[in-house]
Amino acid sequence: MTQSQPDKDLSARSPFAGCAILIAAMVVMTFLIGFSVLTLFRQFNEIAKFTGEKPVTIEVTPLENKEPELNNLAERVETFRQGLAGDYISTLSLSADDVNLAIASYDAFKELRGTFRVTGIEGDQLRIAISFPLNGRPRLTKEGEKGWIASDSRYLNATMIASPRFYKDEVLLAIDRIEVPGVTVPQEFIDQMSPYRITERYLTDKEIGPAMKKFTRLEISDGKIVITRNPKETPVDSITDKEVDAGATRLFTTIGIAACAFLGFAGIIVLLGVRAKARKARNS
Numbered sequence: 001m002t003q004s005q006p007d008k009d010l011s012a013r014s015p016f017a018g019c020a021i022l023i024a025a026m027v028v029m030t031f032l033i034g035f036s037v038l039t040l041f042r043q044f045n046e047i048a049k050f051t052g053e054k055p056v057t058i059e060v061t062p063l064e065n066k067e068p069e070l071n072n073l074a075e076r077v078e079t080f081r082q083g084l085a086g087d088y089i090s091t092l093s094l095s096a097d098d099v100n101l102a103i104a105s106y107d108a109f110k111e112l113r114g115t116f117r118v119t120g121i122e123g124d125q126l127r128i129a130i131s132f133p134l135n136g137r138p139r140l141t142k143e144g145e146k147g148w149i150a151s152d153s154r155y156l157n158a159t160m161i162a163s164p165r166f167y168k169d170e171v172l173l174a175i176d177r178i179e180v181p182g183v184t185v186p187q188e189f190i191d192q193m194s195p196y197r198i199t200e201r202y203l204t205d206k207e208i209g210p211a212m213k214k215f216t217r218l219e220i221s222d223g224k225i226v227i228t229r230n231p232k233e234t235p236v237d238s239i240t241d242k243e244v245d246a247g248a249t250r251l252f253t254t255i256g257i258a259a260c261a262f263l264g265f266a267g268i269i270v271l272l273g274v275r276a277k278a279r280k281a282r283n284s
Contacts, residue, residue: 044137050183051154055131060113061097061104070105073098080227084214087231093224096121108208111201119159124220125176128160158185162196164225166235169213171199 063070076092083090094102096118103109103116120127136151158180162173175194178185202208216235217228 046186047134047154047189048137050156050158050180050185050189051134052157053152053154055115055133055155056157058114058117058129058131060117061100063104066101069097069101073101073105077102080229081211084211084229089231090229092227093221094227095224096126099225108202108205116198121220121223121225125161125163126173126220126225128162128173130156130158130160132156156180160196162194164218164220165195166215166218167195167197169209169215169235170197170203171212171215171218172196173198 080090080092099118103112115131117129118126119129132155134154134156136154138149138151141147141150156178158178160173160175161177161179162175165172165174172195175190175196178190178193199208199212202212214229215227216230216233217226219226219228
């Protein structure tokens with residue numbers, strides 16, 4: 001007796017396709033997690049090559065016997081602050097010594113002490129001695145530490161060469177290069193770190209935040225940083241959204257490309273499997 005058509009159609013139906021899709025989804029998820037972890041650890045390994053286990057001491061300008069310089073800086077800053085509320089052009093010129101003195105004397109900049117110092121102004125760029133903490137390789141927590149995962153900090157002890165730029169009411173540093181003695185810092189790391197949003201923390205400051213919103217021009221002239229407020233000028237961002245977001249999106253772009261390639265491969269495998277099963281069912 002031959003098998004009826006409905007029975008043949010029923011036998012042709014198979015859970016293979018659904019199971020294959022579920023398996024493919026789980027494999028893709030496992031792949032993405034593994035790829036992300038592998039990428040992360042590779043980054044940490046590369047960062048370890050040009051960072052140190054301990055910070056270096058960055059000089060902080062001593063304030064002893066600096067009263068004339070402090071008074072001069074305070075007077076110029078106050079004159080500029082008052083000019084921000086006026087209807088005339090107001091400028092503030094800061095030398096490298098002025099910047100370092102401000103870091104040492106103003107409480108708003110205390111977080112920069114011992115980690116950031118302008119060592120020179122050359123052309124349109126600043127030379128900055130830095131000792132920045134970075135996250136190290138993840139590890140399981142030790143006794144007394146909270147949570148499950150922790151890391152030992154690494155320190156970027158280097159000289160940063162950067163240009164000050166404007167972006168949406170804040171001052172950024174567009175990094176040209178980072179110099180570490182005896183080591184080459186990969187361009188990929190520099191691209192991810194640049195632009196460095198050094199003044200982002202001050203956007204919510206009651207005094208500095210509103211003041212930065214009134215800046216209309218930022219430039220380097222005659223070895224000094226010159227900040228200008230011209231009520232007849234409209235400030236223009238000297239750096240784009242794309243440049244600001246580039247570092248943050250680069251990793252996600254890489255993961256996205258890898259995921260699409262793997263999904264395409266998995267889709268082909270599933271399609272071939274479904275066709276093979278259907279062909280087998282038709283021939284049975």
